[in-house]
Amino acid sequence: MANYRMMVNDVIKKADILLEVVDARFPDETRNGDVERNIKYSKKPFIIVLNKCDLVSKETLEKAKARLSKIAPTVFVSSKNRFGTTMLRHKILEVANMRGHDIQVGCLGYPNTGKSSVINGVAGKNKASTSSISGYTRGVQLVNAGSHIQFIDTPGVIPFDDNDEYKQGLLGVKDTTHLQDPIGVALKIIEKMCSENKTALESSYNVTIGGENEEDSYEILELIGRQCNFLKKKGKVDDSRTAIKIVNDWQKGKILL
Ligand SMILES: Nc1nc2c(ncn2[C@@H]2O[C@H](COP(=O)(O)OP(=O)(O)OP(=O)(O)O)[C@@H](O)[C@H]2O)c(=O)[nH]1
Ligand SMILES: [Mg+2]
Incomplete structure (x- = not known):
């Protein structure tokens, strides 16, 4: 468990910008308060990614987006259908607002929310391995996504007290x-x-x-x-x-x- 905190903090430290990938079907349940607090503390920019939006009605999505946008820039994507991934790439470049060197994008979130799939969606290739069984990504992995973007894929993390x-x-x-x-x-x-x-x-x-x-x-x-x-x-x-x-x-x- 201590490892989990170390891993998260390490990724936050290395990254220029963070993505919190949540499941669009339950954005609130898949947001991780611990992770968000640590990101805020680091003062690094972050984007909330509502993934799996193909499974949710447009209306519900818009509501969630409006609500979460008060916390951080929010985009919805379906990495399965490659919907919104170009938009996310632009958003990363815009929010990170860096020129001249590669952008390290840390990807954090609950297990199985589609972190690796989102990375593949933006990279345009299946570079990060994915699986319907959660706990698939083990250890931190670097994925090059072209045009100066490098992702840091991480294993899913659950807040300590959440074992329901x-x-x-x-x-x-x-x-x-x-x-x-x-x-x-x-x-x-x-x-x-x-x-x-x-x-x-x-x-x-x-x-x-x-x-x-x-x-x-x-x-x-x-x-x-x-x-x-x-x-x-x-x-x-x-x-x-x-x-x-x-x-x-x-x-x-x-x-x-
Ligand atoms: N319908 C739908 N399924 C998706 C989408 N993105 C990912 N999935 C599915 O969700 C499952 C988990 O995807 P991963 O990308 O492996 O998720 P992860 O967050 O990297 O998972 P861990 O590494 O195990 O924490 C896979 O079965 C994917 O096919 C999406 O946009 N829509
Ligand atoms: Mg993964």
Whole structure:
């Protein structure tokens, strides 16, 4: 754990500018207060990058951007679709405001938010390795992105006190093989979807939510299980199997918000 703090501070020290990469589906949950405080303390410029914006509606994105812009310049990108990456490159050059020598860009954020993918998006090539399993980038890596930009890719970091399993499941920090309670996580996903975008949940699983009792997230999970034909003996829904599917789909970006 002490290593984590050392690594973050070391990257902040080396970098001319920092990117905090957050997941556009949960910008607040994936912002790291520790990291932001240390960046502020260093007085170095930083940009908040709302990545995975392909998974979020434009309206929600604009709201998040307006809110976060009060903290730091904020851009949204989809490194998957290479959307906004040119804009980010310009923003880096603009905010760093340096001439004459290479710009070192430190890339920090929670595990699995897409730090390495954002770097690849800006570099225009797959130079940093990525994976749907979090904890993929180990150790600090330098990536040349051309036109005087060099990235410092880092392993994802989580604030010390944050070991809530539900959050780790939602954010994809732990995959279904490492979660102790995938059903609990699936229920959280269902709750989040129902409060923010029920229609997207319905169309992902080809179900209609709204019948009696279907305000209850467990009932919705059963409905989805039945639709997927995940049944046990006597026609009972296999809730674990359904939960694992939901969590996997969510983590792989198959459910839009
Ligand atoms: N839908 C979508 N998925 C993305 C996007 N960017 C990254 N991903 C996916 O998110 C997962 C994590 O991406 P990485 O770039 O490895 O994330 P990271 O932050 O470097 O992860 P660690 O190094 O493990 O901390 C991969 O499955 C990517 O394909 C995006 O813009 N949209
Ligand atoms: Mg990485």
